[in-house]
Amino acid sequence: MVKGLTSAEASENLKNYGYNELPSAKPKNVWQIALEVIKEPMFLLLISCSLLYFVLGDYTEGIILFCWVFIIIFITFYQHRKTEKSLAALKQLSSPRALVIRDGIETRIAGRDVVPGDIVVLHEGDRVPADALILESNNLTLDESLLTGESIPVIKTENSNNQIFSGTLVVQGSGIAKVTLTGTKTQLGKIGVSLQTIQQDSTRLQLEMKTLIRNLFLGGAVISVGVISAFYFSRGNILFALLNGLAAAMALLPEEFPVVLTIFLALGAWRLSKNKVLTRKPSAIETLGSATVLCSDKTGTITQNKMDIAALTCNGNIYFKQDFKTHSQEIQELLKVLYHASPGNSIDPMEKAITRTLNDLEITLDKGKLLKEYPLSQEFTSMTRLIESENNRVLTAYCKGAPETVFQLCGFSEAEIVRQKRVVQQFAEQGFRVLAAAKNVVPSGNLFPDKQNGFNFEFTGLVAFEDPIRPEVPNAIKDCNDAGVKVIMITGDYPATAKSIANQIGLIHNDNVLTGTELQNMNTAELRERIKNTHVFARIVPEQKLQIVQALKANGEIVAMTGDGVNDAPALKAADIGVAMGLKGTDVAREASSLVLLDDNFASIVGAIRLGRKIFDNLQKAMSYIIAIHIPIIGLVLLPSFIPSLPILLMPIHIVFMELIIDPVCAIAFESEQEEKGIMSRPPRNPEELFFGWGKIIYSLIKGLMVLGMVIIVYFLSINQGHSEGEVRAIAFSSLIIGNVFLILSSLSDSRTFWSAIFEKNIAVWIISLTAFIMLLLTIKLTWLQNIFKFDFPGYQHFLPSLIGAVLLLSALELIKVFRRKNAHRKVY
Numbered sequence: 037m038v039k040g041l042t043s044a045e046a047s048e049n050l051k052n053y054g055y056n057e058l059p060s061a062k063p064k065n066v067w068q069i070a071l072e073v074i075k076e077p078m079f080l081l082l083i084s085c086s087l088l089y090f091v092l093g094d095y096t097e098g099i100i101l102f103c104w105v106f107i108i109i110f111i112t113f114y115q116h117r118k119t120e121k122s123l124a125a126l127k128q129l130s131s132p133r134a135l136v137i138r139d140g141i142e143t144r145i146a147g148r149d150v151v152p153g154d155i156v157v158l159h160e161g162d163r164v165p166a167d168a169l170i171l172e173s174n175n176l177t178l179d180e181s182l183l184t185g186e187s188i189p190v191i192k193t194e195n196s197n198n199q200i201f202s203g204t205l206v207v208q209g210s211g212i213a214k215v216t217l218t219g220t221k222t223q224l225g226k227i228g229v230s231l232q233t234i235q236q237d238s239t240r241l242q243l244e245m246k247t248l249i250r251n252l253f254l255g256g257a258v259i260s261v262g263v264i265s266a267f268y269f270s271r272g273n274i275l276f277a278l279l280n281g282l283a284a285a286m287a288l289l290p291e292e293f294p295v296v297l298t299i300f301l302a303l304g305a306w307r308l309s310k311n312k313v314l315t316r317k318p319s320a321i322e323t324l325g326s327a328t329v330l331c332s333d334k335t336g337t338i339t340q341n342k343m344d345i346a347a348l349t350c351n352g353n354i355y356f357k358q359d360f361k362t363h364s365q366e367i368q369e370l371l372k373v374l375y376h377a378s379p380g381n382s383i384d385p386m387e388k389a390i391t392r393t394l395n396d397l398e399i400t401l402d403k404g405k406l407l408k409e410y411p412l413s414q415e416f417t418s419m420t421r422l423i424e425s426e427n428n429r430v431l432t433a434y435c436k437g438a439p440e441t442v443f444q445l446c447g448f449s450e451a452e453i454v455r456q457k458r459v460v461q462q463f464a465e466q467g468f469r470v471l472a473a474a475k476n477v478v479p480s481g482n483l484f485p486d487k488q489n490g491f492n493f494e495f496t497g498l499v500a501f502e503d504p505i506r507p508e509v510p511n512a513i514k515d516c517n518d519a520g521v522k523v524i525m526i527t528g529d530y531p532a533t534a535k536s537i538a539n540q541i542g543l544i545h546n547d548n549v550l551t552g553t554e555l556q557n558m559n560t561a562e563l564r565e566r567i568k569n570t571h572v573f574a575r576i577v578p579e580q581k582l583q584i585v586q587a588l589k590a591n592g593e594i595v596a597m598t599g600d601g602v603n604d605a606p607a608l609k610a611a612d613i614g615v616a617m618g619l620k621g622t623d624v625a626r627e628a629s630s631l632v633l634l635d636d637n638f639a640s641i642v643g644a645i646r647l648g649r650k651i652f653d654n655l656q657k658a659m660s661y662i663i664a665i666h667i668p669i670i671g672l673v674l675l676p677s678f679i680p681s682l683p684i685l686l687m688p689i690h691i692v693f694m695e696l697i698i699d700p701v702c703a704i705a706f707e708s709e710q711e712e713k714g715i716m717s718r719p720p721r722n723p724e725e726l727f728f729g730w731g732k733i734i735y736s737l738i739k740g741l742m743v744l745g746m747v748i749i750v751y752f753l754s755i756n757q758g759h760s761e762g763e764v765r766a767i768a769f770s771s772l773i774i775g776n777v778f779l780i781l782s783s784l785s786d787s788r789t790f791w792s793a794i795f796e797k798n799i800a801v802w803i804i805s806l807t808a809f810i811m812l813l814l815t816i817k818l819t820w821l822q823n824i825f826k827f828d829f830p831g832y833q834h835f836l837p838s839l840i841g842a843v844l845l846l847s848a849l850e851l852i853k854v855f856r857r858k859n860a861h862r863k864v865y
Contacts, residue, residue: 038171038212040137040155049151056150056166056202056218134165142381154215161625162206167222168213170198175209244727245293259674266678296658296706303707304651312634313644314618320630323612324648326723327521329593330641331584334527334537336617337598337638339503343385345393346468346502349459364397370497371399373473376423376434379409386471386501402426410488417441420488422478431478433491439498442472445488446495459498460530467536468500469529510542512642517544520719521645522593526573526581534574545572552576555583563587581607594723596641598633599625615641650711652721653786658706659728660736661783665776667740668747669694672772675748683761685751685768689825693811694776704800705780713787739783742848743775746841753837754830762828766816769827771838773812777805778842782849787857789850 041049134147137155147165150156156168158176170176170192177189178200189207192200200213202222219225268277305315315321335341347356348367355363371394378387394401402425410420418437425432435442439460443453456472463470474493478484485491516523523543527534531549538545550566552575558566564587573584581597585607588595597611605628608614616629619636626632633640669691676682751768759767780801781790794801815821816829 038137038155039140041151041153042139045153046138046149046151049153050149053152053218055148057148135159135162150215150218152215152218156213156215158200158206158211158213160206160208160210164200164202164204164206164213166202166215166219167217168200168215170194170200170211170213172212173209174211176206176211177208179205179207245297248293248728259670263674293659293662296662297655300651300655300658300707304647307651308631308644308647309634311643311647312637312640314632314634315630316626316632317630320613321648321651323594323630323723324596324645325652325721326594327596327613327645327648328720329522329524329588329595330516330645331524331526331581331588331595331597331611332638332641333598333600333617334525334529334534335503336600336619336636337633338506338509338525338537338541340506341385341503341636343389343469343501343503345389345499346466347463347500349498350496354459360393360397364399368397368399370473370499371397372401373434373475373496374436374471374499375401376404376432376475377419377421377436377473379421385503386469389501390499404432407431408484412437416445416488418445418488420491422484429480431480433476433478433493435474435476435488435491435493436471436499439470439472442474442493442495445491446474446493448495456498461532463498463500464530464532465536466500467533467540468502469533471499471501473497473499505537505540506637506639508637508639510540512639513542515642515646515716519645519716522571524571524573524584526576526584528576529574531572531574534572538572543571545570548572549574552580555580560587560590564590567591578604578607582610585610594720596645598641599629600636604628646711646716649715649721653712653715654706654709656727656732657709657783657786660732660739661706661780663733663736664740664743664779664783665694667737668744668772668775671744672747672751672768683755683764685765687826690769693815693825694772705798705804706784708800709784709798710796712785738852739779739849742845743772743779746775746845747771750837750841754834757834759830759834760828762822762826763830763834765825766822766827767830767834767838769825770812770816770835771841773808774838774842775845777808778846779849780805782846782853786853789853790846 133144134150134154135142135144135157136150137143137157138145142157147163150165152166154166155171156165158164164178171194173193176192178192179189180201190197192198192211201224202218203224217225264277268274301318301321304321305318308315308321332338345357345360347354348360348370349355350366350370353366355367360367371390374390375394378384378390382388382391404423404425406421407424408422410416410422412419416437418435418441420433420435422431422433424430435445439456443456448456460470473496475496476491476493478491513523525534525538525541525543527537529537531551534549535545535547537543546569548570549572550570552573555563555573555576563583567584567587568591573580576584578599581599581604585595585597589610589612594613595611596613596615597607598615598617599605599608600617604616604625608616608625608628613631614629615631615633616625617636618626618632618634631641631644669686672686673691676684747768750771751764754764754767778790781794784790784798784801785792788796815825816827816835821827822829
């Protein structure tokens with residue numbers, strides 16, 4: 037093996053050359069953040085209100101409002117830096133990986149950790165991590181279109197055309213190369229800066245939010261003009277009219293929408309990564325809750341990809357695992373053939389199982405010298421290695437592969453093929469994967485044949501491998517069934533093997549298995565009809581996955597498809613949710629996917645669907661709350677404008693105080709809320725359904741009007757009791773704050789009572805609620821805060837109507853929830 041760097045040498049090179057990364061955008065400083073914040077309509081309104089207070093001579097109010105701008109800039113800057121750190125962590129997780137030789141051992145590391153001098157091992161489907169020189173080549177062919185624009189792959193050898201470049205793709209063969217340049221010094225690094233600035237397209241949800249915000253903004257502008265006009269003509273003070281108009285605009289503008297959406301998607305991606313699922317496209321989070329079909333590979337996803345030899349057949353006898361020790365003499369020849377037919381230092385689970393069994397039985401091997409290798413091909417699904425023994429220089433061809441191919445290479449009669457197939461079937465029905473083995477002692481002086489069928493093979497026996505089911509998969513399958521998500525298992529194994537695995541994991545199939553051969557002979561219409569009732573596909577080649585995806589999508593399904601190889605990329609890209617394998621997948625598959633499984637576990641996909649539904653639910657509840665709480669704010673701003681005799685209740689300072697509750701509640705409390713009961717017991721969400729249709733908007737308006745009605749009743753009650761304007765404002769504002777907190781508690785869950793939601797580990801709600809109550813108490817009690825908020829303290833007993841009104845409001849909201857749960861049909865997602 038080629039000698040690579042030692043760990044110490046790699047560390048030294050890392051110090052000298054730095055990480056293998058392209059330059060990324062510089063972090064924004066506080067002034068850039070400030071400029072972006074001030075450009076937002078909400079903050080332009082806030083600054084305008086502040087300036088108006090200065091014009092009116094109310095410097096205290098103006099300074100306080102202006103200070104809020106700086107406070108919000110600081111909070112935004114802090115959040116921006118936290119987001120940058122999260123994105124950096126996600127970037128590290130999604131970094132392409134490289135197989136290098138360190139300390140004499142093949143080790144897979146992040147591409148950013150590759151340094152000059154590293155020895156890189158390349159296989160089909162890998163991205164080249166850095167510029168390098170070829171040391172060894174086995175038909176190594178690269179796609180360099182990323183750099184040259186030429187679509188024709190280029191053959192690389194150690195003797196000529198031996199330079200390879202970062203970012204190019206291995207499309208065929210394998211090789212070993214020594215890294216020469218990394219990072220910005222590579223050919224890709226010199227032209228790749230623009231790759232770092234590519235922006236993600238807006239998702240459907242983001243576009244819907246933009247439309248909603250635009251419409252609300254236009255409506256708010258019209259209403260604000262109306263408020264200014266009404267206030268001016270009724271009270272005759274243009275400055276105060278402008279101030280109230282700006283307050284109305286602040287109340288109407290739902291600036292939380294884009295903030296909440298961004299935070300939910302970012303935190304959703306982070307939560308998925310904690311569950312071993314990396315999000316490459318934000319739209320995947322939206323689509324997860326809509327998935328109706330989940331197509332999964334068997335090996336390594338449903339199973340553990342840890343092969344063991346379960347049984348062997350030699351000379352017509354079957355030996356199971358527990359018999360190997362006592363019959364080691366009878367089976368050792370077959371094991372030797374299997375070993376010599378396998379490449380050295382293989383990472384293939386079956387070939388590892390062969391070596392492990394030989395070691396367990398302490399069978400001595402004559403390793404010999406490899407003269408020629410015949411790889412797997414479309415013509416022969418077997419591999420043959422020609423070995424010259426060390427002792428007597430005898431040439432022997434060792435072959436292993438698919439039983440039907442090996443039977444053909446051994447020249448079996450039809451009767452013998454039928455007899456052997458019965459044994460293969462017997463193993464397959466137990467869920468075993470079966471290979472056949474054969475050998476041929478080649479007479480000295482004979483020329484090596486061009487193809488495997490040029491040898492006179494003698495059949496040695498069959499080997500049956502078992503790949504244990506992941507223990508969590510049956511429950512995950514059950515969750516999918518309950519959630520209305522159809523699970524399809526796709527495998528290259530025999531139909532009998534596929535059915536056995538399906539039985540073990542609880543996948544209902546009714547003996548209906550569609551094979552690759554059958555699929556190949558079907559037209560599109562036939563496949564669309566057949567696939568409606570098919571859950572198991574066997575003997576499928578990667579290229580046929582695309583046909584399966586297209587047929588399912590043509591039937592109106594929302595498809596999640598797993599894949600790991602180069603040939604899986606078209607299917608992954610065509611699927612609504614492409615899911616690549618992080619451990620055994622190729623970089624091409626990962627680049628074509630929406631999600632990457634960091635543990636290659638089927639249960640992680642199901643967990644992602646569950647989390648996707650939770651994220652979507654909580655996002656809808658947050659948006660519903662935003663609309664609901666803006667209704668009383670708008671109403672209380674408008675009411676004194678059209679009824680001049682009423683004292684003014686809400687001023688810009690009060691609205692800012694409300695925003696300090698609304699923003700963290702939406703961003704933190706709703707995002708961290710637990711999932712709804714029965715979240716995986718309902719059908720998938722209809723992707724054509726609007727995120728926030730009229731039904732949800734009307735429900736939000738009703739809740740908002742209830743809060744407004746409660747505050748107005750308390751407002752007029754306090755006026756009738758003869759309180760001063762400052763006392764009226766303090767009592768009514770208290771009812772609004774308490775009502776807002778109770779609205780939050782009721783809105784946290786659609787399936788649980790507010791009492792349950794409080795005590796289910798949502799610490800954020802407790803902190804925000806207590807903070808709101810403490811701040812409210814301080815504003816109505818401390819003299820200097822009273823002056824700022826224009827409050828007078830009426831006595832604690834006069835706040836009793838506010839508390840009673842808020843409790844009645846909470847009771848009414850909870851009754852509406854109960855009524856909706858009992859009378860609504862099962863919610864369709």
